[in-house]
Amino acid sequence: MFDRSINIVAWLVVAFLVIPLIVIIGSSFTTTEYVAFPPHGFTLKWYEKLAGQGDFIRSFLDSLIIGIAATIGAMAIGAPTAIGLRMGSRRSQALLRTLAMAPLTLPTIVTGVALLQIYYLTEIDAPWTAVVLGHILVTVPYFVRTLGAGLEALDPSLVEAAESLGAGRWRIIFRIMLPVLAPSIFAGMIFVFITSFDQVTISIFLSGPGMMPLPIRIYSYIEFAIDPMVAAVSTVLILFAFAVVVGLQKLLGLERAFGA
Numbered sequence: 001m002f003d004r005s006i007n008i009v010a011w012l013v014v015a016f017l018v019i020p021l022i023v024i025i026g027s028s029f030t031t032t033e034y035v036a037f038p039p040h041g042f043t044l045k046w047y048e049k050l051a052g053q054g055d056f057i058r059s060f061l062d063s064l065i066i067g068i069a070a071t072i073g074a075m076a077i078g079a080p081t082a083i084g085l086r087m088g089s090r091r092s093q094a095l096l097r098t099l100a101m102a103p104l105t106l107p108t109i110v111t112g113v114a115l116l117q118i119y120y121l122t123e124i125d126a127p128w129t130a131v132v133l134g135h136i137l138v139t140v141p142y143f144v145r146t147l148g149a150g151l152e153a154l155d156p157s158l159v160e161a162a163e164s165l166g167a168g169r170w171r172i173i174f175r176i177m178l179p180v181l182a183p184s185i186f187a188g189m190i191f192v193f194i195t196s197f198d199q200v201t202i203s204i205f206l207s208g209p210g211m212m213p214l215p216i217r218i219y220s221y222i223e224f225a226i227d228p229m230v231a232a233v234s235t236v237l238i239l240f241a242f243a244v245v246v247g248l249q250k251l252l253g254l255e256r257a258f259g260a
Contacts, residue, residue: 021238023037024231024234024235024238025231025235025238026038026039027039027228027231028046028047028228028231028232028234028235029042029043029044029046029228030043030228031043031045032228033227033228034226034227034228035226035227035228035230035231036228046227046228046229046231046232047232047236049229049232050229050232050233050236053229055212055217056214056217056233058212059212059213059214059216059217060214062211062212062213062214063197063213063214063215064197066128066131066132066135066196066197066203066213067135067193067194067196067197068193069132069135070132070135070136070139070192070193070196071139071189071192071193071196073132073133073135073136074136074139074140074142074143074188074192075143075185075188075189075192077136077140077143078100078140078143078144078147078188078192079143079147079185081096081099081100081140081144082100082143082144082147082148082151083147083151083173083177084096085097085100085144085148085151086148086151086152086154100140100141100144101141101144102141103137103138103140103141104141108138108201108202109201111134111137111138111201111202112134112201112202112204112205112206113205115130115133115134115137115202115205115206116205116206119206125208127206127207127208127209127210127211128211130206130208131202131203131206131207131211131213134202134203134205134206135196135199135202135203137202138195138199138202139191139192139195139196140192142188142191142192142195143188143189143191143192146184146187146188146191147181147184147185147188149184150180150181150183150184150185151177151181151184154177154180154181158176158180159172159176159177162175162176190244190245193244194241194244197214198215199213199215200215200216200219203215203216204216204219214233214237218230218233
C-alpha cells in the first residue's frame with residue numbers, strides 16, 4: 001500500500017513538471033494569433049517568425065557568452081572553495097561555508113541593487129563584465145554544493161593512501177581528487193550554466209548598451225505582445241537545455257555526473 005502511494009505521488013510530480021512543457025510546446029504550433037492550447041491547427045510560422053528576428057538571435061548569443069563565462073568563473077572560484085571546505089581547518093571551513101552560501105540567503109533583487117550601486121560608485125563602464133561578475137556571484141553556491149556532494153562521497157582511503165606514500169596536498173588534489181570528481185564538476189557546470197542562462201533579475205539591473213540577454217529580450221517582448229512566438233522561443237530553449245543534458249550524458253554518463 002505504501003509503495004503504491006509513493007508511485008502515485010511520483011507520477012503526480014512528473015505530471016506537474018511535464019504538463020507545462022506540453023502546453024508550451026503545443027501552443028507554439030497553433031495557427032491562431034494568440035497562445036492557445038490545445039493548438040488550433042498546425043503551423044510552423046511562429047518558428048519562421050522567430051528565425052527572422054535578428055534581435056532574438058543576438059540575445060541568445062549574448063546569453064550563451066555570459067553563461068559560458070559565468071560557468072568558467074564559478075568553477076574557478078567554487079572548486080577551491082569546495083575543496084577547502086573538505087580539507088581545511090574547522091575555522092576556515094566555517095568561514096568558507098558562510099561566504100560560499102551567502103548569495104543564497106539574499107533575495108536576488110537585493111543582490112542586483114547592491115551590485116548596481118557598487119558599479120555606480122566605482123564608475124565602471126563595462127556592462128559585460130558587470131553582468132558576468134553578477135552571474136558568477138549568484139551561481140557559485142550551486143557549484144560549491146554540487147562539488148561538495150561529490151567530495152562527501154569521495155573515499156577517504158584514497159587520500160590517506162596518497163598521503164602515506166608521501167604525496168603533497170596539491171598532488172593529491174590534481175592527481176587523485178579531480179579525476180574522481182570530474183562527474184560532479186561537470187554536473188556543477190551544467191547547473192551554473194542553466195542558472196546563468198535563465199537569470200533575469202541580475203541581468204536587468206546590470207545590462208547596458210550593446211547587450212540584452214535572452215530572458216530580458218523575452219520579458220520586453222511580452223510587455224507589448226503575447227503571441228505564439230513566445231511559446232516557440234520557450235520550446236527552443238527547452239530543446240537547448242535538453243541538448244545540453246544529453247551532451248553531458250554522452251560525455252560522462254548522466255548517472256555518473258549526478259553521482260548515482
